[in-house]
Amino acid sequence: MQQISWIEAAPGVWKIRTGSPVGLTPLSCLNRQPRIEAMAELPEGQLPLRQDEIGMSVLQAGGSLLSLPLEQDEKLYGMGLQFMRMNQRGRTRYLRVNSDPKQDTGETHAPVPFLVSSRGYGILVDSARAITFYCGSALRQQEDAAAQARDRNMDRGWKATLVSDQLEIRLPQDGADVYLFGGPGMQDVVRRYNLFCGGGVLPPRWGLGFWHRVPTLFRDDEVEREAAEFRARGIPCDVIGLEPGWHSASYPVTYEWDGARFPNPAGFVLRMKEAGFEVNLWEHPYISPKSGLYNEMQPLSGNYSVWGGLAPDYTMKEARELYAAQHDREHVSLGISGYKLDECDGSELTRNSWMFPAHASFPSGHDGEQMRQLYGLLLQDMTDRLYRDKNRRTFGLARASNAGASSLPYVLYSDLYDHRQFVRALCNASFCGLLWSPEVRRADNAEDWVRRMQTVCFTPLAMLNAWGDGVKPWSYPESEAIVRHYIRLRMRLLPYLYTVFAEYEAKGIPPFQAMPLALSGEKRDKEAPTGTSGSGASGKHASPEDFDTVEGAYGKQSAREWDDQFCIGRDLLVAPLFAGESGRDVLLPDGAWYEAETGVRHEGGRIVHVDYPLERMPLFVREGAMIPMMPAMDHVPAGESEIPVEMIHFGTKPSESVLYDDDGFSFDFEHNGGSWRRIVVAQAAGGSFSGDAEPGGPGSRYRITGWRFGQTCLPPE
Amino acid sequence: MQQISWIEAAPGVWKIRTGSPVGLTPLSCLNRQPRIEAMAELPEGQLPLRQDEIGMSVLQAGGSLLSLPLEQDEKLYGMGLQFMRMNQRGRTRYLRVNSDPKQDTGETHAPVPFLVSSRGYGILVDSARAITFYCGSALRQQEDAAAQARDRNMDRGWKATLVSDQLEIRLPQDGADVYLFGGPGMQDVVRRYNLFCGGGVLPPRWGLGFWHRVPTLFRDDEVEREAAEFRARGIPCDVIGLEPGWHSASYPVTYEWDGARFPNPAGFVLRMKEAGFEVNLWEHPYISPKSGLYNEMQPLSGNYSVWGGLAPDYTMKEARELYAAQHDREHVSLGISGYKLDECDGSELTRNSWMFPAHASFPSGHDGEQMRQLYGLLLQDMTDRLYRDKNRRTFGLARASNAGASSLPYVLYSDLYDHRQFVRALCNASFCGLLWSPEVRRADNAEDWVRRMQTVCFTPLAMLNAWGDGVKPWSYPESEAIVRHYIRLRMRLLPYLYTVFAEYEAKGIPPFQAMPLALSGEKRDKEAPTGTSGSGASGKHASPEDFDTVEGAYGKQSAREWDDQFCIGRDLLVAPLFAGESGRDVLLPDGAWYEAETGVRHEGGRIVHVDYPLERMPLFVREGAMIPMMPAMDHVPAGESEIPVEMIHFGTKPSESVLYDDDGFSFDFEHNGGSWRRIVVAQAAGGSFSGDAEPGGPGSRYRITGWRFGQTCLPPE
Known part of the structure; x- marks a missing residue:
C-alpha cells in the first residue's frame, strides 16, 4: 500500500495524485473553470469514506490499483454512455472509446471515467488512457470469496456474477489525478461534478x-x-x-x-x-x-x-x-x-x-x-x-x-x-x-x-x-x-x-435524469419509494430491489433497473412505450402525478400500470408543476421577436417555480445573468388561484399571454 | 529502428529476441521437443523476406513494434480460433483469450499469436501477454495513405477497410521471442510450426x-x-x-x-x-x-x-x-x-x-x-x-x-x-x-x-x-x-x-484443412484454381479473388472466402449445407472428384454446384484415393480385438497410399513406430486392378477383408 495524499480541489471535491501524470487529460484539454460560486450553494460536500479506507498499490504488470470499500447494497452508476445496463455493480468496465459498442464490456462512444455511487460520492480519473473500473467484480480470494461459493448444481441462488466488497480502479503507468466528489445525495454528486467541469450547457x-x-x-x-x-x-x-x-x-x-x-x-x-x-x-x-x-x-x-x-x-x-x-x-x-x-x-x-x-x-x-x-x-x-x-x-x-x-x-x-x-x-x-x-x-x-x-x-x-x-x-x-x-x-x-x-448551465442539474438520480434529488440519500398503490389493481410493490441488478443462474436479469423511463427537469416524467407493447409499469416518485394527456391522477411513491393506444405515450406531470408552453410554431422565431407563453399550473395547491429566458442565441447571459423570473401561484381562501410572474430580465423574449390553474392535463392546441 | 539479431532455432525456423522476455510463455510452459528429424524431411525452409525488411522500433507508450512488409495481394491467416473471417488482412487482431467472442476483434477462446502468410511464411510471438497483430490495418500517413483516399460520396470502390503494405505486431514491454517459419508453401509453414511444437496429436x-x-x-x-x-x-x-x-x-x-x-x-x-x-x-x-x-x-x-x-x-x-x-x-x-x-x-x-x-x-x-x-x-x-x-x-x-x-x-x-x-x-x-x-x-x-x-x-x-x-x-x-x-x-x-x-502426429500435416491450406499443400505457392467447368451449366469462374476479403462500401463482404468447406486429409472434401439451403457451390482442387454418396464425377480446379436433399450432405472423394473402411461397429473394439477393414479404391488409375494403425490406446507407437503400411493398387494391361498391402506393423489391429477397385462412391453398408 502506498501513502495517499489528498488536497481539496474545490468545495466538496478532493484530489488524489498518483504517479507523475503528465500531458493530456480530459480536464486539461478542455481547461474550463470550476463554477466555484455555484458549487458553494450546494449542500456541504461529504464523503462517506474515510481517507484510510482508500488503498493504493503498485501493480507488477505496470500501473497502480486504487481500491475503495463497497457496501453490500451499494450501486454504481455512470462510467459514460453505457447501453447495456444502468447499475454497473459487479461488472468490470473497460473505458475505451469504441464506435461499435455491441458487447457489455464498458467500451462506448463516451467512456467517461466517472462513477457515481448510491452511497453518495463520485470518483473521476482524469486520464487520457483507457481506464478499467472493477465495480466490485474482482473477488479477492483471502477475504470474501469462499463464503460466496454456491452450488450451481442444486442451489437456485447461484449467480454468474458474485459481488465483491471492493471497488478497484486500475490506473495507468504514468499515474493520474483522481477526484472524489462529495454528496450527500447522488444528485449533489453529479451537480458538483458538472459544476467542477464548468457547468452545464445552455443550447441556443x-x-x-x-x-x-x-x-x-x-x-x-x-x-x-x-x-x-x-x-x-x-x-x-x-x-x-x-x-x-x-x-x-x-x-x-x-x-x-x-x-x-x-x-x-x-x-x-x-x-x-x-x-x-x-x-x-x-x-x-x-x-x-x-x-x-x-x-x-x-x-x-x-x-x-x-x-x-x-x-x-x-x-x-x-x-x-x-x-x-x-x-x-x-x-x-x-x-x-x-x-x-x-x-x-x-x-x-x-x-x-x-x-x-x-x-x-x-x-x-x-x-x-x-x-x-x-x-x-x-x-x-x-x-x-x-x-x-x-x-x-x-x-x-x-x-x-x-x-x-x-x-x-x-x-x-x-x-x-x-x-x-x-x-x-x-x-x-x-x-x-x-x-x-x-x-x-x-x-x-x-x-x-x-x-x-x-x-x-x-x-x-x-x-x-x-x-x-x-x-x-x-x-x-x-x-x-x-x-x-x-x-x-x-x-x-x-x-x-x-x-x-x-438550471443545468447555472446549477449543474442534469436536464434529463435517470430514476435513481431523480429520486436522489428529491430525497437525497433515501431509498427508492416503497409501498402499494392505494387505488386499485394497478399498483405493485416497489422496493430497493427494483433498482438492483441480479443475474439469475443462467445469466438472465431478474430485477428491474427502471432504465426505461426518465425525468425532464423536476416536473415531467417520460415512460416510453416500445414496439409490441400496449402498456407498461411506471415507477412514480413521491407526490401525485397526472397523466399529461388524459388527466388521470396517480399517487406517487409506487409503481403504476398504464395501458395506452399507439396514439399516446405515457408522459406524467407532477402535481404542483408550472409548465410554461408556447404555441407550436414552425420554428423558433429569429432575432428579437416575442414568444407568447401560456402558464399551465397542475394540481390543487399553490406553487412556486422559475421561468428562464434570454435572447436565445448569444452568450450575453454569462454576463447579464439572463432572465430568471420567479413564478408564484397563490390560492385564495375560496380555493381560487392567481398567478404572478416577475418581470422579464435581460434578453427576455417571452410574453406571458395567460394562465391556466388547477389543470390535470396539458391543454390541447 | 533497433538492430535485430536472428538465430536459426530449428531447420527452417528463425528466432528473433526482443527485450528481455522472462518467465512464462506458451512454448516454455509446454516444454515439448521440436521434432527435428521430421522437420528435416520438409522442403528446405525459405523465407520470402530479407532480414533488413523486418523492422523493430520502441514505442513511447511501452513495448515495441515489429514490422514486416506485405505484398499487395498477400493474405494473412491463422491467429487462433477465429469465428468471423478467414483472411485477416486489413484487420487488427487483439489476441486476448475471451470466452464470449461475439465481435470480430481477434479475441477468442484460443488466441494463438501465430500468423500464416500466403507468401509462404509464418510468424509466432511466444508470449503469455495478449498480443496485437495489425494485419495491414494501420495505414502509415507518410507512405501509402493518401494514394488510397477515395470519395465515398460518388466512388463505389470506397472501402471501410483500406489495405496497408505493412504487418505490425505490438510486442509486450518485457519483450518476447518471435519465431519465423519458412515455407515455401503455406502447408509447409504450418507443418513446420506443428513439428516445432512437438508434432500433432494422435488420439486414442x-x-x-x-x-x-x-x-x-x-x-x-x-x-x-x-x-x-x-x-x-x-x-x-x-x-x-x-x-x-x-x-x-x-x-x-x-x-x-x-x-x-x-x-x-x-x-x-x-x-x-x-x-x-x-x-x-x-x-x-x-x-x-x-x-x-x-x-x-x-x-x-x-x-x-x-x-x-x-x-x-x-x-x-x-x-x-x-x-x-x-x-x-x-x-x-x-x-x-x-x-x-x-x-x-x-x-x-x-x-x-x-x-x-x-x-x-x-x-x-x-x-x-x-x-x-x-x-x-x-x-x-x-x-x-x-x-x-x-x-x-x-x-x-x-x-x-x-x-x-x-x-x-x-x-x-x-x-x-x-x-x-x-x-x-x-x-x-x-x-x-x-x-x-x-x-x-x-x-x-x-x-x-x-x-x-x-x-x-x-x-x-x-x-x-x-x-x-x-x-x-x-x-x-x-x-x-x-x-x-x-x-x-x-x-x-x-x-x-x-x-x-x-500423419498429423508424425509429419505435422493438419488432419482437417481450410481450402487455402489444402491448396497450398497441393501446389505450394501457386494460386487458387481458375477456369470454368467443362461439363455444363454448373461450372463457374474461380479466380484468386475467390479467396479475397473485400469489404463493400457499406461493410458487406463482396468476395467469397471458401471458409465453409474443408478437406480431411488429402482425399476427402466436406462442403456442409446449412439450414435453408438445398444446394451450394463447392470449390474443388485440381484433379477429378467423386460425390461420395452419388458417384457423380466432377473435374476439379473449379467451382461446381450441387443440389442435395436433406438426406445427403456434399462429401467428395479424390480420384485415385484409397479409403480404408471398417464396419459401423457400436464402438471401437477394446483390447486386442481385430478390426476388419475393407479397402475402397476410387477412380480409374493405379494408386499408392499409406494405412496407419497401432494398438489404438497406448504411446507404444512413439517407440515402435506403429504400423505404417504401404498400399499399392496396380493396373494390369487389360485394365483390371489388383491391390497389395504391406503386412501390419507393431500393434496393428486391422485385418484387410477385401478390396473394391475403381469405385465412384462409398459402398453402402
Whole structure:
C-alpha cells in the first residue's frame, strides 16, 4: 500500500495524485473553470469514506490499483454512455472509446471515467488512457470469496456474477489525478461534478426545436424542397442537417462545399435561414488529400492515417488554428449553425479496423490511445470556441466524448439502433455530464416508427436522421398525425425545456435524469419509494430491489433497473412505450402525478400500470408543476421577436417555480445573468388561484399571454 | 529502428529476441521437443523476406513494434480460433483469450499469436501477454495513405477497410521471442510450426468414435439407460460425457463424485466400459471450499477467486502435483478416459465479469493476464501428462488454448452456436495447430438439426452435447434415420481418419484443412484454381479473388472466402449445407472428384454446384484415393480385438497410399513406430486392378477383408 495524499480541489471535491501524470487529460484539454460560486450553494460536500479506507498499490504488470470499500447494497452508476445496463455493480468496465459498442464490456462512444455511487460520492480519473473500473467484480480470494461459493448444481441462488466488497480502479503507468466528489445525495454528486467541469450547457433556443437530416447526396434545391414540406405539413422544424455529400469529397473529407450539389453555399444558407432553418454540417476528423487544408495540416498530423486522410493533432495550437480559420471562412461566416462530429470514436477493436492504432504518434508527443480517447472532446471544444468567439451559441452532435463534457454544446448519438438501449443510454448519460439523442432512422413498421418518434420528442435533441434511408416524418401516412402531434408538443414545451437547461448551465442539474438520480434529488440519500398503490389493481410493490441488478443462474436479469423511463427537469416524467407493447409499469416518485394527456391522477411513491393506444405515450406531470408552453410554431422565431407563453399550473395547491429566458442565441447571459423570473401561484381562501410572474430580465423574449390553474392535463392546441 | 539479431532455432525456423522476455510463455510452459528429424524431411525452409525488411522500433507508450512488409495481394491467416473471417488482412487482431467472442476483434477462446502468410511464411510471438497483430490495418500517413483516399460520396470502390503494405505486431514491454517459419508453401509453414511444437496429436482410436454428453444432473442409472439406448437403436457411440452434476458441488467444483447421483463411481465406470463406453468428465479450474483439495491448494492459488473458488497457480509444481494426485486417485485410476476443461478462457471483457482480473497475482509471481492467456494450455498439459504417465492416451475438450498446442489431445468448443461460424472455426483452427468441434446442441428445427449433425460427423470430435437440453440423436424422429446414417458413416471412415491423424502426429500435416491450406499443400505457392467447368451449366469462374476479403462500401463482404468447406486429409472434401439451403457451390482442387454418396464425377480446379436433399450432405472423394473402411461397429473394439477393414479404391488409375494403425490406446507407437503400411493398387494391361498391402506393423489391429477397385462412391453398408 502506498501513502495517499489528498488536497481539496474545490468545495466538496478532493484530489488524489498518483504517479507523475503528465500531458493530456480530459480536464486539461478542455481547461474550463470550476463554477466555484455555484458549487458553494450546494449542500456541504461529504464523503462517506474515510481517507484510510482508500488503498493504493503498485501493480507488477505496470500501473497502480486504487481500491475503495463497497457496501453490500451499494450501486454504481455512470462510467459514460453505457447501453447495456444502468447499475454497473459487479461488472468490470473497460473505458475505451469504441464506435461499435455491441458487447457489455464498458467500451462506448463516451467512456467517461466517472462513477457515481448510491452511497453518495463520485470518483473521476482524469486520464487520457483507457481506464478499467472493477465495480466490485474482482473477488479477492483471502477475504470474501469462499463464503460466496454456491452450488450451481442444486442451489437456485447461484449467480454468474458474485459481488465483491471492493471497488478497484486500475490506473495507468504514468499515474493520474483522481477526484472524489462529495454528496450527500447522488444528485449533489453529479451537480458538483458538472459544476467542477464548468457547468452545464445552455443550447441556443433553436437547438431545442426539431431536427431533420437529409439524404447524403441531396443537392441544395432538394434540401430546400424537403425543408419546405415541413412547413406545408405543419410539422415544426428548426434545423436541417447535411450529411457527407455536402463535401467535395468525403471519407476522408475536404470541409469544402461540393460545387455541383451546392454551387452557392452562402445563398443556400441564407435562403434556409430566411425560411427559419438553421443548417448543421456533418464532418469527421480525417482530411482528404483533396482538401485545401491537407498540405499545411500534414506535418501537424499523426503518423498513421484514416481512410487515406490525415488525423490531425488537435492538441497543437497550429492545427486548431488552421481548422478554425478554414471552418470560420467556409461555414461559420456563411451562417452555418454547427456540426455533427462523426467517427471521432474509433478503436482497434472494431470489425473494420479503420482507426489509427494505439501506437500511432503525434507531433505533440501524444500517442494514438490518448488521441483516440480525447478526439471527441478536442473537436467539440474547437467548434464550441469557434462560435463562442463570435458570441453565438452552437449546438450539434458528436459521436465521442469523455470527462468534463457538461459545458460542451454537443449531444451524443450512435449507429446502434435498439430502442430500449437508446432510452437506457439517455438515462446513463445523466450521471456523467453527457447528453444523448436516440435519433430516429428507418423503422421495422409504423408502430416501431411511432414509438421511436414519440421517444425522441422528449430527449435533448429531437432528430430524424434520413442520411441513408430518406425517411421523413410523413413517410408512414397512417401515423403522420401522431408524429406531427408529438413534434408539435415538443415545440410547445420548449419554454419548459429551456428553463431546465438553464438550471443545468447555472446549477449543474442534469436536464434529463435517470430514476435513481431523480429520486436522489428529491430525497437525497433515501431509498427508492416503497409501498402499494392505494387505488386499485394497478399498483405493485416497489422496493430497493427494483433498482438492483441480479443475474439469475443462467445469466438472465431478474430485477428491474427502471432504465426505461426518465425525468425532464423536476416536473415531467417520460415512460416510453416500445414496439409490441400496449402498456407498461411506471415507477412514480413521491407526490401525485397526472397523466399529461388524459388527466388521470396517480399517487406517487409506487409503481403504476398504464395501458395506452399507439396514439399516446405515457408522459406524467407532477402535481404542483408550472409548465410554461408556447404555441407550436414552425420554428423558433429569429432575432428579437416575442414568444407568447401560456402558464399551465397542475394540481390543487399553490406553487412556486422559475421561468428562464434570454435572447436565445448569444452568450450575453454569462454576463447579464439572463432572465430568471420567479413564478408564484397563490390560492385564495375560496380555493381560487392567481398567478404572478416577475418581470422579464435581460434578453427576455417571452410574453406571458395567460394562465391556466388547477389543470390535470396539458391543454390541447 | 533497433538492430535485430536472428538465430536459426530449428531447420527452417528463425528466432528473433526482443527485450528481455522472462518467465512464462506458451512454448516454455509446454516444454515439448521440436521434432527435428521430421522437420528435416520438409522442403528446405525459405523465407520470402530479407532480414533488413523486418523492422523493430520502441514505442513511447511501452513495448515495441515489429514490422514486416506485405505484398499487395498477400493474405494473412491463422491467429487462433477465429469465428468471423478467414483472411485477416486489413484487420487488427487483439489476441486476448475471451470466452464470449461475439465481435470480430481477434479475441477468442484460443488466441494463438501465430500468423500464416500466403507468401509462404509464418510468424509466432511466444508470449503469455495478449498480443496485437495489425494485419495491414494501420495505414502509415507518410507512405501509402493518401494514394488510397477515395470519395465515398460518388466512388463505389470506397472501402471501410483500406489495405496497408505493412504487418505490425505490438510486442509486450518485457519483450518476447518471435519465431519465423519458412515455407515455401503455406502447408509447409504450418507443418513446420506443428513439428516445432512437438508434432500433432494422435488420439486414442475410441476418441474418433461418436460422443454424447448427458444432461447435467443425471444419476448413474440414467446415464446407463441413455447409453444403452444408443446400442438398441444401432447408433454407434464410444464416449459418454458427464456434465457439472457429477461433482458433489459445482461452480466452483470439488472434483469429487456426488454421493447421491454416483454412489459407486468405480462400479459405474466399469459397467460403462463393459458396455463399450469411455467416460469423460466435465470440470473447470476453480476449486470449491467444499473440495478436499481446497486447504492445500489455497496458498498455491491466485489472490482473486472465481465464483468463490480458488484459481490455482498451475505454473507451480506443487499445485500440479496436488491436482494430479487427486485426479489420478478419484478419476483416472477408476478408468475415466479424459476431461472437458471448461471456462479456462475468461477475460475482463465479458458481460458477467466472472474471471480473476488481469492484475491478480499468483504465488509464482505471474499476473492475471499471463495466467488467463495460458490457463487452457496448463490444464491441457497437466491432464495429458496424467495419462501419459500411465502409457494411456486421453482425448478431451478444452475451451481455451494458445500457441504450441498441436501435440495436446484436446479439441476446442464454444458456447457460440452459429453453424457457419462453427465451420469457419474448423477451417481457421487448421492454420494454428488447433482442433475444433462444432458440437451439436438443440436445433431450431429438424432441418437445422440434421445439417448440424451431418457436419459434426466430419470433424475432429463428433459430439452431441445434451448438457442443457437433453437432446438425443433420436430426438427428431423424422430425421433419426439420416442422423444414424451419418454417425455410422463416421464410424466406417474411422481407419481413414486414424491414418490422417497419424500423419498429423508424425509429419505435422493438419488432419482437417481450410481450402487455402489444402491448396497450398497441393501446389505450394501457386494460386487458387481458375477456369470454368467443362461439363455444363454448373461450372463457374474461380479466380484468386475467390479467396479475397473485400469489404463493400457499406461493410458487406463482396468476395467469397471458401471458409465453409474443408478437406480431411488429402482425399476427402466436406462442403456442409446449412439450414435453408438445398444446394451450394463447392470449390474443388485440381484433379477429378467423386460425390461420395452419388458417384457423380466432377473435374476439379473449379467451382461446381450441387443440389442435395436433406438426406445427403456434399462429401467428395479424390480420384485415385484409397479409403480404408471398417464396419459401423457400436464402438471401437477394446483390447486386442481385430478390426476388419475393407479397402475402397476410387477412380480409374493405379494408386499408392499409406494405412496407419497401432494398438489404438497406448504411446507404444512413439517407440515402435506403429504400423505404417504401404498400399499399392496396380493396373494390369487389360485394365483390371489388383491391390497389395504391406503386412501390419507393431500393434496393428486391422485385418484387410477385401478390396473394391475403381469405385465412384462409398459402398453402402
